[in-house]
Amino acid sequence: MxxxxxxxxxxxxxxxxxxxxxxxxxxxxxxxxxxxxxxxxxxxxxxxxxxxxxxxxxxxxxxxxxxxxxxxxxxxxxxxxxxxxxxxxxxxxxxxxxxxxxxxxxxxxxxxxxxxxxxxxxxxxxxxxxxxxxxxxxxxxxxxxxxxxxxxxxxxxxxxxxxxxxxxxxxxxxxxxxxxxxxxxxxxxxxxxxxxxxxxxxxxxxxxxxxxxxxxxxxxxxxFSPLKLFIPISFSYLILGIGYYVYTFSVDHRLSSISVFLWSTSVTVFLIGLVSEQITQLLYKDR
CATH class of the missing domain: 3.90.550.10 (Spore Coat Polysaccharide Biosynthesis Protein SpsA; Chain A)
Structure with a gap:
């Protein structure tokens, strides 16, 4: 040695x-x-x-x-x-x-x-x-x-x-x-x-x-692994939107704008994570 x-x-x-x-x-x-x-x-x-x-x-x-x-x-x-x-x-x-x-x-x-x-x-x-x-x-x-x-x-x-x-x-x-x-x-x-x-x-x-x-x-x-962070965040917004929709529909029989906002945010966060994941691949194109 x-x-x-x-x-x-x-x-x-x-x-x-x-x-x-x-x-x-x-x-x-x-x-x-x-x-x-x-x-x-x-x-x-x-x-x-x-x-x-x-x-x-x-x-x-x-x-x-x-x-x-x-x-x-x-x-x-x-x-x-x-x-x-x-x-x-x-x-x-x-x-x-x-x-x-x-x-x-x-x-x-x-x-x-x-x-x-x-x-x-x-x-x-x-x-x-x-x-x-x-x-x-x-x-x-x-x-x-x-x-x-x-x-x-x-x-x-x-x-x-x-x-x-x-x-x-x-x-x-x-x-x-x-x-x-x-x-x-x-x-x-x-x-x-x-x-x-x-x-x-x-x-x-x-x-x-x-x-x-x-x-x-x-x-x-x-x-290096953006989807590991973005997917849980996106899923959380999705679940919150569904939960709030169930609540407002059971109480007022309507679709709340807050639920729509939470769902759209969920989609946006997911797409940002997806694009970020593709960008990270460029870091390894020469490796």
Whole structure:
């Protein structure tokens, strides 16, 4: 495994406590690996410590977000096989091997899936469970961990969707759903998540970033599988129109204009979804 040509990409912001040991452990396991640390506007010694530990460091002059750091690292990577992982000490470099072993079976992306013990609190575990189920319905495949940042992926296929990736923390959501919708092979392997290094803190805001995750699911779902969203909405208007018609007919023996409006809205929403579905096919005409 140590001879594999891989790039290990670590976005980092104020992670001077854990970054050095993380880089050293990666290089001890994979001496020939290209380790890229994207210093996302840190105000501590993250960049210099990463350099001293043997990583190639790319510095953002100010903080642009986790997703932006990933995009910067992907553009700079020289290997086709890229492993993305956190720099805060939670992801074990020893688990890289499990991802690479699965990749050797012909997968385009392998994601490290956390169990409930690896989630940062019950509230986040419940939220991630909801995101996983909702996104699984959107793409028609079981998604084991939608928000995990620990994954191995083929760089050239990752780059196909780089313009879609947000600059903040929801890049795993976007790339996971994009790969499934594009028909690429995605697998999940269980990983062990450690406690965050003492003194290191999460940069994710549960409510603000949780809402962003949900909006990203809708955005990517609308982009890649619009009928999954438009048909339920259209059907809801149809049922409401029928229900209101039954009510007005039983009370006043008449057809209400509201029922007509609901039915016409149902048809309009369905047609918009149908046209959107045809447009999405153009995204894949060269793939």
């Amino acid at each position: 140590s001879r594999l040509e891989i790039t290990v990409l670590l976005p980092a912001k104020n992670e001077e406590i854990a970054i050095g040991s993380t880089v050293e452990r990666i290089l001890s396991l994979y001496p020939g690996a290209e380790v890229i640390v994207v210093d996302d506007g840190s105000t501590d010694n993250t960049g210099s410590i990463a350099e001293e530990s043997g990583a190639l460091v790319i510095r953002h002059p100010y903080s642009k977000g986790n997703g932006s750091a990933i995009k910067t690292g992907l553009r700079a990577a020289t290997k086709d096989l890229v492993v993305c992982m956190d720099a805060d000490g939670q992801h074990r470099p020893e688990d890289i091997g499990a991802l690479l072993n699965k990749m050797s079976e012909g997968y385009d992306m392998v994601v490290g899936a956390r169990d409930h013990e690896g989630q940062a609190g019950l509230h986040r575990c419940l939220a991630n469970g909801f995101y996983n189920r909702f996104a699984s319905w959107m793409v028609g495949h079981k998604i084991g961990d939608l928000t995990s940042g620990f994954r191995a992926v083929r760089r050239r296929k990752f780059l196909e969707f780089i313009s879609l990736l947000p600059n903040k923390f929801s890049y795993p959501t976007t790339i996971t759903m994009s790969f499934f919708r594009a028909g690429y092979s995605v697998a999940y392997v269980p990983i062990t998540v450690l406690q965050r290094a003492e003194g290191s803190k999460s940069h994710i805001n549960l409510w603000k970033d949780g809402l962003r995750f949900l909006l990203i699911i809708f955005k990517v779902g609308t982009l």
